[in-house]
Amino acid sequence: MRLFSIGLSVVMALSLAIAGCSKNKDSGGCKPTSAAEDDAKMQAYITANSITATKHSSGMYYQIIEPGSGTTPTVNSTVVVKYSGKLTNNTVFDESNNLEYPLKQLIPGWQIGIPLIQKGGKIKLIIPPSLAYGCEDIKDNTGRVVLAGNSVLIFDVELLDVK
DSSP: OBOOOOHHHHHHHHHHHHHHHHHOTTTTTOOOOOHHHHHHHHHHHHHHTTOOOEEOTTSOEEEEEEOOSSOOOOTTSEEEEEEEEEETTOOEEEEEEEEEEEGGGSOHHHHHHGGGSOTTOEEEEEEOGGGTTTTSOEEOTTSOEEEOTTOOEEEEEEEEEEO
């Protein structure tokens, strides 16, 4: 069941909110979860879903489904992706068949994970809150919480193009 579709404008807002949230975690009153708590959540998801994942030095996990064979993106690339974003309960919170965006303006988990594949590749990213949207709740323009703070996020990404 689809919870909601974020859409490009909200993706941009979420991307821009990362910098403010990560710099102001104490001033916002939210309390980040510990790396150990986040790792336990990610490992539980990996085990429950029989995923063979690799832990990155950043703390996130990934599974390369297809490595691709084209251009390898850098943080300065613009990427075109097809993706689905889920919570650990497998609820889809966002998806797109053709998102084009500068990688450096997306969440840190994507900046780390997407360059692990090449054009045409597919990857699963299991991202802790510290590399996603942090401890603040993310709300839509009506004030409804669309992503709870401290959420571990799972993205299935296909890299369609690198510019």
